[in-house]
Amino acid sequence: MQFEFATATRIVFGRxxxxxxPELVRPFGHTALVLTGDSPRARTAAEPLLRSLQxxxxxxxxxTVHGEPTVDSVRGPYPSVNMVIAFGxxxxxxxxxAIAALMTNDGDPLxxxxxxxxxxxxxQPPKPFIAxxxxxxxxxxxxxxxxxxxxxxxxxxxxxxxLMLPRLALLxxxxxxxxxxxxxxxxTQLIEPFxxxxxxxxxxxxxxxxxxxxxxxxxxxxxxxxxxxxxxxxAAMWSGMALANAGLGAVHGFAGPLGGMYNAPHxxxxxxxxxxxxxxxxxxxxxxxxxxxxPVRFAEVRALIGDPGSWPRDLSIPGLRxxxxxxxxxxxxxxxxxxxSSMKGNPVELTDTELHEILxxxx
Numbered sequence: 001m002q003f004e005f006a007t008a009t010r011i012v013f014g015r016x017x018x019x020x021x022p023e024l025v026r027p028f029g030h031t032a033l034v035l036t037g038d039s040p041r042a043r044t045a046a047e048p049l050l051r052s053l054q055x056x057x058x059x060x061x062x063x064t065v066h067g068e069p070t071v072d073s074v075r076g077p078y079p080s081v082n083m084v085i086a087f088g089x090x091x092x093x094x095x096x097x098a099i100a101a102l103m104t105n106d107g108d109p110l111x112x113x114x115x116x117x118x119x120x121x122x123x124q125p126p127k128p129f130i131a132x133x134x135x136x137x138x139x140x141x142x143x144x145x146x147x148x149x150x151x152x153x154x155x156x157x158x159x160x161x162x163l164m165l166p167r168l169a170l171l172x173x174x175x176x177x178x179x180x181x182x183x184x185x186x187x188t189q190l191i192e193p194f195x196x197x198x199x200x201x202x203x204x205x206x207x208x209x210x211x212x213x214x215x216x217x218x219x220x221x222x223x224x225x226x227x228x229x230x231x232x233x234x235a236a237m238w239s240g241m242a243l244a245n246a247g248l249g250a251v252h253g254f255a256g257p258l259g260g261m262y263n264a265p266h267x268x269x270x271x272x273x274x275x276x277x278x279x280x281x282x283x284x285x286x287x288x289x290x291x292x293x294x295p296v297r298f299a300e301v302r303a304l305i306g307d308p309g310s311w312p313r314d315l316s317i318p319g320l321r322x323x324x325x326x327x328x329x330x331x332x333x334x335x336x337x338x339x340x341s342s343m344k345g346n347p348v349e350l351t352d353t354e355l356h357e358i359l360x361x362x363x
Contacts, residue, residue: 003200006162007241008131008142008169015230018132018172021049021085022056025168028128029082031059035096037088037134038064045134045175046087053085068259068266069095070149071109071117071157078103083128089182090138090147090266093131097166098146098159100126109148114341115157116150122161131166134175136221136232137182137267139189139240141169147256147266155260155336165244171237173230178221180315183232184271187214189239191274191308193246195281195297196345203246210238211304222315247345250277250337250358257336264323271317275309276361284348294347320363330359 012024025032032053036046043064053060061079068091078099086096102109104124110117131141145160193199194207213235220228243252254277255269285294301308325333334355337343350358 001201003202005200005202005245006144006165007244008166010167011142011169011171011237013171013234013237015172015174015226017170018049018175019052021132021170022052022058024170025058025083025085025130026056028167030057031081031083032061033079033081033084033099034060034062035065035084035086035088035092035099036062037092038066042088042134049087065092065095067091068149069098069146070151071113074098074102074109074148076102081127083130085130085132087132087134089133089135090140093133093138093140094146094148096131097129097140097164098148100129101146101159101161101164103127109159113148113157113159115155115339116153117157122163125163128167129164130168130170132170132172133233133236134177135182136176136178136229136236137185139186139236139238139243141166141171142237142240143244149260149263151260151263153260156256158341169237171233173226173233176229176233178218178229178232180222180317181265181267181271182236183214183218183222184274184311184315184317185267186232186236186239187211187218187305187308187311188251188270188274189243189248190214190235191278191301192249192251192345193242194301195294195347196247196249197347198247198345200246203242206238206242208304210235210242211301215305248342249346250281250343250350250355253337253340253343253346254333254358256340256342257333258320258323258325261329261333262324268317269320269323271312271315272320272323273358273362275312276358278308279361280350280354280358281347284350284354288348320359325363327363330356333359
């Protein structure tokens, strides 16, 4: 039994904990780049945070993130600050993670990103990065990569390094919104690492407990129940820990290329793909899992949450066609998905025929 497990340096969790932010970040210095979403709701939510930092003597430079970050949008120049604080959904957190890394490592983002770039390793630790999620879904507050769009290549790629793990992840369920797509993104990120080829005892424990909490709390959290939102914030964080250490699978293998080709929201794509990927993987495991524990793991997922394929249907998740996905693009989608890093964790290698079948079922 051998494995490695890494996560954020420090995690602070609890309702009302956002008020403690100034004291928590004081050891990092007196100047901060604060990133938030650019919607009116996001700007309004960020005002108390910015005031609390300024009232305690921390100078802030506030920048907004429009949509999902891209290779171009995280390019410098960067302000001279001691730390980067990201307050928002997964897109804002990924933008902050990338910017903090590029502040201390010379060159262009393309020097470091996977697939379309040079994939060079980071040489220097990023600026201290503080992640404060406002959605319970991506788990980006405890992962070591930033997903960036590359519109000219019609793909999403990762800037990835163990050095990019946040120095502080602050989770306050009072500011975490739960939507059907976010919740199913978290659920997918608990299922895929559990059945991944790279699963280990640490990630197994997180996934099992996370799936139990999603089953108990997702629907109530969507309706705004405060206790259920706390449960989902915890489950989403665990999903991030699990994926960062055990990898993902075909849902995310498809979601990256689809998001890059159609500029569709990541969580919604994962939700749309979950049923089809589960069904095809379950069949493939029955047929050719060999002498592994995969059939037992798939049965355990069903025991923990019921039929995973039923969740998107019960929550009225639209199919891929709702995001402009075209059937004539299926061959190029399959080609890109097969090359995606997430596909390497899928429990069994899927054939092109099976990958096309996933797209047809999810469409």
